[in-house]
Amino acid sequence: MLNLNDLRLFVRVVEWGGFAPASRALRLPKSTLSKRVGELERSLKVTLIRRTTRQFAVTPVGRELHRHAVEMVSLAEAAEAAVRGRTAEPSGLVALTCSVPTAQGWLSRVVPELLDQYPKLELKVHATDRFVDVVREGFDIAVRDHLSPLPDSSLVQRRIDVDPVWLVASPVWLRRRRVRHPSELVAGELLGSDSTWSLSRSDEVVTVDVAGRLSADESSVLLTAVRAGLGVAAVAASLCQAGVRSGALRRVLPEWTAGEVSSTLLMPDRRAQLPAVRAVADALAAARRGRGGR
Numbered sequence: 001m002l003n004l005n006d007l008r009l010f011v012r013v014v015e016w017g018g019f020a021p022a023s024r025a026l027r028l029p030k031s032t033l034s035k036r037v038g039e040l041e042r043s044l045k046v047t048l049i050r051r052t053t054r055q056f057a058v059t060p061v062g063r064e065l066h067r068h069a070v071e072m073v074s075l076a077e078a079a080e081a082a083v084r085g086r087t088a089e090p091s092g093l094v095a096l097t098c099s100v101p102t103a104q105g106w107l108s109r110v111v112p113e114l115l116d117q118y119p120k121l122e123l124k125v126h127a128t129d130r131f132v133d134v135v136r137e138g139f140d141i142a143v144r145d146h147l148s149p150l151p152d153s154s155l156v157q158r159r160i161d162v163d164p165v166w167l168v169a170s171p172v173w174l175r176r177r178r179v180r181h182p183s184e185l186v187a188g189e190l191l192g193s194d195s196t197w198s199l200s201r202s203d204e205v206v207t208v209d210v211a212g213r214l215s216a217d218e219s220s221v222l223l224t225a226v227r228a229g230l231g232v233a234a235v236a237a238s239l240c241q242a243g244v245r246s247g248a249l250r251r252v253l254p255e256w257t258a259g260e261v262s263s264t265l266l267m268p269d270r271r272a273q274l275p276a277v278r279a280v281a282d283a284l285a286a287a288r289r290g291r292g293g294r
Contacts, residue, residue, distance in 0.1 A: 004076055006040040007069045009033055010048065014066045015095055015124065015138050018056040025093065025122060070138045074270045090279035091120030097134070098143035101219065103127035106238075107143070110287045114280060121276055135268055140277045142266040143284065145236075147259055156272045158281060161263040161288035163236045167199075167252040168243070172229040174250050182256060187211040189231035191222050197234055199256045206256075223249070234258040263288055 009026075013033055016022040023030040034051075041048050048062035058066065077092075098107055103125060111123060126132075126139070134142045134155060144150065150157060169177075179185060182199045183206065190197070190210040197208045214225050222233040223240060232252050243249035265284060271277050 002043065003036075003040070004072070006036045008073045008076075009036045010040055011066060011069050011073050011138065012093065013037060013049070014058055014062070015093070019051070025124075066138065067136050070135070071270075074268065074274075078270045078273055089120060090118045090276040092274075092276050093122040093124060094141065094276050094280045095124040095126070095139045096141045096143070096280065097126040097128065097132045097137075097139045099129050099145060100127045101239075102143055102145065106287060107284075110283060114283050117283075118276075118279060121279065123280070134266055140267060140271045140274075141281060141284075144264050144266060145261050146264065147261060150264060150266070153266075154269065155266045156269050158265040158267070158285065159262055160265055160285040163238050163261040163263070165234050165258040165260060166237050166240060166244075166254075167232050167234055167256065167258060168223075168226055168240050168249045169232045169252050170227050170229045171247065171250050173226075173231065174252070179252055182206040182208050182253060185232065185252075188213065191216070191225055191231045191233040193217040194234075197258045199253070199258055201256045236261045 009022075009028075012026055013019055013022040016025055019030045019033050019037075022028075022033055026033070037049060044065075046061050047059050048065060050057045050059060104127075107125070111125065115121060115123065132139065132142060173189075177186075177189070185208050187209045188211055190208065191212040191214045192210055193215050194210055197210055199206045199208060212231050214222070214230065216222050216225075219235050219239045222235060223243065225231070226233045226235075227243070227248060240249055244251060265281050267277060267281065272281070
């Protein structure tokens with residue numbers, strides 16, 4: 001039977017992307033980690049990790065073992081947590097993935113508070129705009145911002161925020177154009193990557209064609225163009241309300257919204273019960289409820 005501790009160390013080495021970073025995170029000598037992974041390879045008679053002085057690469061069979069090992073280690077940690085009780089102090093590594101804007105925005109302000117509150121907690125934050133397979137890649141929490149409902153899956157879904165989408169423009173643009181109804185919006189002055197906007201007010205819904213000179217799916221690009229007076233953009237309130245408060249931006253048709261952005265935490269079911277994962281998830285939810293870091 002495989003050594004569970006060796007499997008746990010193998011999982012951490014893969015998650016941290018190398019023996020040196022895993023050594024620092026786990027506070028174990030690099031030689032110890034290499035020895036234990038080597039012993040695991042000998043017992044299985046396969047190569048799990050190719051190591052050179054310049055490269056760290058997980059082999060295909062290593063990736064397959066990692067996928068199963070993550071589940072086994074999670075079960076063991078969940079069993080230990082159940083024995084120790086739900087009041088155990090959060091400790092150990094929590095691997096979290098999110099989009100780049102989320103990492104650069106409100107999440108960057110939550111992380112120091114979390115680490116200060118829980119001295120035994122370790123965080124690994126992976127920021128990317130590609131699709132991440134939470135289970136296969138060994139993450140405990142994924143933060144997803146989405147306009148439409150997420151598909152059903154085996155993952156625990158915890159919605160932590162709903163953010164309305166506002167129409168905003170610069171004061172200069174609004175001095176040139178007076179808009180009282182969505183039908184008065186001119187397609188060529190609307191900025192964004194969507195072909196249409198669905199604007200709603202109470203029970204009224206109006207679809208507007210979007211055909212501006214700028215097509216972009218990144219909010220900071222759109223807001224810079226808006227401040228330059230190039231037109232109107234539909235942006236999540238949390239990303240533009242500071243500009244509205246300062247007067248650099250103005251809401252267009254403030255009674256109307258262009259949908260809403262939901263923020264949801266995705267967690268593997270068994271990982272979601274661990275004290276450390278629960279503590280991080282609760283902190284993220286509290287930050288969004290209080291509009292933390294916005």
